[in-house]
Amino acid sequence: MEIRSTPIQDVFELYPKVFNDARGYFLETYREDLLAEKGINTRWVQDNQSFSIAGTVRGLHFQHAPHAQAKLVRVVTGKVYDVCVDLRKDSPTFGQSHGVILDSAQHNMLYVPEGFAHGFSVLEDAVFSYKCSNFYNKASEGGIIWDDKQLDIDWKVGSPILSDKDLALPSLEEFKQQTGGGL
Secondary structure (H helix, E strand, O other): OEEEEOOOOOOEEEEOOEEEEOOEEEEOOOOHHHHHHOOOOOOOOEEEEEEEOOOEEEEEEEEOOOOOOOEEEEEEEEEEEEEEEEOOOOOOOOOOEEEEEEEOOOOOEEEEOOOEEEEEEEEEEEEEEEEEOOOOOHHHEEEOOOOOOOOOOOOOOOOOEOOHHHHOOOOHHHHHHHHOOOO
16 A cells, blocks of 8 residues: 655545456555554544535534544545645644545545544545544534635535535634634
C-alpha cells in the first residue's frame, strides 16, 4: 500500500496494491502497521456505509470532542469527490481543504484525522464506506455549509441534491464565532 502525504498535515491518500487475475481482484483495505509508520495509530470502533445517487452532496460534517472522529474513507462502487476541511484551531492550514476523487476502479482511500469537517459529492452512483475512530454521538454532530464562499470548494456537480440538515449548516465564519476559533 502506498500512503501519500497531502498539502494538509495529517491527511493522507492511500493507494492499495490491487492483485488482478481472471477471477477478479484482491486488495488490502487496511494495514495497521503501514499506517503506524506514518504516525497514524488510530483505533477504529465503528464502520459505516451509505449509498448515494449521482449529484448528491453530503457534508461537510464533523463530531465535537469528546466524540471527535478520525475517518478512513473509500468507495466500494462508483465514484465520489471527497473533501476534508481543517478546523483545528491552532493549525497553520485552518480553513484549508483537500479533495481527491475516490473511485472503485482505483480502490484509493483518504485518511481524515480528528478536527476536520468531511464531505463528498457523488460523481457516479456510489456505495461509500468508512471507518470511524469514535462512536457517533448525535449531540456532538456539527458541520459547515457545503457551498461556503470562503472555502470555495468545486464539488464537481451541478444542481446538487442536499439534505435539509446540510442546507442549514453554518458558514466557516459562523462556526469560528460559535467555537471560539475552531475545534
